[in-house]
Amino acid sequence: MDNELAELLGKYKLSKTEPRLKVLSILRSRESAISQPELENLIGGEIDRVTLYRTLTKFDEKGIIHKVLDLNGTANYALCNSSCSEDTHNDEHVHFNCTTCLNMYCLEALQIPHLVMPVNFVPHNVNFIVYGVCEKCTLKANKYIESKNKT
Amino acid sequence: MDNELAELLGKYKLSKTEPRLKVLSILRSRESAISQPELENLIGGEIDRVTLYRTLTKFDEKGIIHKVLDLNGTANYALCNSSCSEDTHNDEHVHFNCTTCLNMYCLEALQIPHLVMPVNFVPHNVNFIVYGVCEKCTLKANKYIESKNKT
DNA sequence: TTAAAAATTGCAACATAGTTGCAATTTACT
DNA sequence: AGTAAATTGCAACTATGTTGCAATTTTTAA
Ligand SMILES: [Mn+2]
Ligand SMILES: [Mn+2]
Ligand SMILES: [Zn+2]
Ligand SMILES: [Zn+2]
Numbered sequence: 001m002d003n004e005l006a007e008l009l010g011k012y013k014l015s016k017t018e019p020r021l022k023v024l025s026i027l028r029s030r031e032s033a034i035s036q037p038e039l040e041n042l043i044g045g046e047i048d049r050v051t052l053y054r055t056l057t058k059f060d061e062k063g064i065i066h067k068v069l070d071l072n073g074t075a076n077y078a079l080c081n082s083s084c085s086e087d088t089h090n091d092e093h094v095h096f097n098c099t100t101c102l103n104m105y106c107l108e109a110l111q112i113p114h115l116v117m118p119v120n121f122v123p124h125n126v127n128f129i130v131y132g133v134c135e136k137c138t139l140k141a142n143k144y145i146e147s148k149n150k151t
Numbered sequence: 152m153d154n155e156l157a158e159l160l161g162k163y164k165l166s167k168t169e170p171r172l173k174v175l176s177i178l179r180s181r182e183s184a185i186s187q188p189e190l191e192n193l194i195g196g197e198i199d200r201v202t203l204y205r206t207l208t209k210f211d212e213k214g215i216i217h218k219v220l221d222l223n224g225t226a227n228y229a230l231c232n233s234s235c236s237e238d239t240h241n242d243e244h245v246h247f248n249c250t251t252c253l254n255m256y257c258l259e260a261l262q263i264p265h266l267v268m269p270v271n272f273v274p275h276n277v278n279f280i281v282y283g284v285c286e287k288c289t290l291k292a293n294k295y296i297e298s299k300n301k302t
Numbered sequence: 303t304t305a306a307a308a309a310t311t312g313c314a315a316c317a318t319a320g321t322t323g324c325a326a327t328t329t330a331c332t
Numbered sequence: 333a334g335t336a337a338a339t340t341g342c343a344a345c346t347a348t349g350t351t352g353c354a355a356t357t358t359t360t361a362a
Contacts, residue, residue: 015329015338036319048341053320055339073224073348074319096272105272113264115281120290121247121256123283130266132274139271166309166358188348199312204349206310224319225348 012062019047023055024064024079033068033078033095033104066091068104071131076104092126098134105134163213170198174206175215175230184219184229184246184255217242219255222282227255243277249285256285 005024006016014020022043027034039052056077059065065077080091094110097103112128133141156175157167165171173194178185190203207228210216216228231242245261248254263279284292 017329017339019340049319050321050342051340069220069224072319073220073226075224094266096268096274099275107269107272109269110266113266115245115261115264117247117281117283118258118260118286120286121258121281121283122289123247123281124250125282127278127280127282128266129278130268130272130274131276131278132268132272135269135271138273168310168358170311186348200348201313201350202311223348 008064012064014058014062019051020055020059022047023052023059027065027077027079030078031105033076033106035070035074035076035104037074063088068095068097068127068129070097070102070104071099078104078106081108094128094130096130096132096134098137099131100133100137103134103136159215163215165209165213170202170206171210173198174203174210178216178228178230181229182256184227184257186221186225186227186255188225219246219248219278219280221248221253221255222250223253229255229257232259245279245281247281247283247285249288250282251284251288254285254287 002021002025005021005028008024009016009020023039026039026042036052036056039056040049043052056065056067056075060067060077063080066080068076068078070076091106092112094107094112096105096107098105107130112126115126117123153172153176156172156179159175160167160171174190177190177193187203187207190207191200194203207216207218207226211218211228214231217231219227219229221227242257243263245258245263247256247258249256258281263277266277268274
């Protein structure tokens with residue numbers, strides 16, 4: 001068991017359980033967000049679907065992770081690396097959803113621009129998603145085109 | 152049968168059928184977007200669920216309507232009032248999803264700001280959703296507070 | 303106007319994401 | 333160690349969306 005992750009759970013006053021540590025370790029190992037179905041593929045044999053849902057929901061509430069819906073409306077999750085808490089989420093960055101590999105990227109460098117709402121429309125939080133082709137898939141496609149041109 | 156709507160279908164080279172006219176007339180009558188489930192409640196007795204899905208998908212492809220996912224990941228649809236076509240959608244406006252009444256509003260006055268993507272991330276389209284409390288629900292809440300203060 | 307071709311519909315069955323209640327187990331607390 | 337509190341796993345369920353196919357409707361063209 002990973003001590004660093006156990007401490008993270010402690011910091012948020014959550015009991016240290018196997019499912020939670022497992023989920024955290026997977027989330028930490030990824031550079032892009034991950035969906036419940038993907039997680040289920042990875043650890044579905046060891047951990048119940050429902051536990052997965054409840055774990056992710058709790059993490060989201062506590063501000064350990066944040067949730068983004070992909071182009072199919074499926075929930076994807078990524079660790080909050082900024083300092084988020086139960087009260088305030090600091091995840092106002094743009095997300096990039098690749099239409100080829102379906103990966104969801106947190107573009108932490110891109111802050112969501114602030115907009116003035118119409119009168120009496122009171123905003124709580126915002127969501128900026130860009131759909132397109134990600135770096136990996138773009139480079140893969142470029143390589144393919146190059147190889148075709150050579151022949 | 153509404154002639155204006157029949158003409159709209161003609162313009163997009165779609166055959167004039169009852170389900171399509173019905174869906175269009177509902178969409179036209181609304182000031183905010185509507186979800187498939189809501190539509191099903193309204194006309195589920197007359198039109199099959201599957202037909203509804205296929206109608207909405209086709210309209211979306213043709214550029215008659217556009218689709219926005221709400222906070223539950225459910226698809227909502229609204230008429231495109233800008234001139235959209237199969238090739239180019241001109242719906243780059245902000246959407247507002249009320250967390251109280253769940254209504255999805257097209258804020259056509261608010262254009263989505265343009266952002267520069269990281270190298271090799273190729274954007275195709277963008278999605279800017281603001282979650283919060285809409286005009287109607289805000290005013291309702293204000294009235295309630297006023298009435299409490301009077302007593 | 304009528305007949306054939308093409309498109310659309312309705313039905314049944316299925317797929318996937320997510321939820322709820324409850325008893326059994328695990329974790330935290332003293 | 334013993335108890336209270338939290339979490340887990342199971343079963344059953346709900347909701348949104350999809351697919352194949354035969355029957356019906358709409359379009360096209362004679
Ligand atoms: Mn993110
Ligand atoms: Mn809109
Ligand atoms: Zn990709
Ligand atoms: Zn509202």
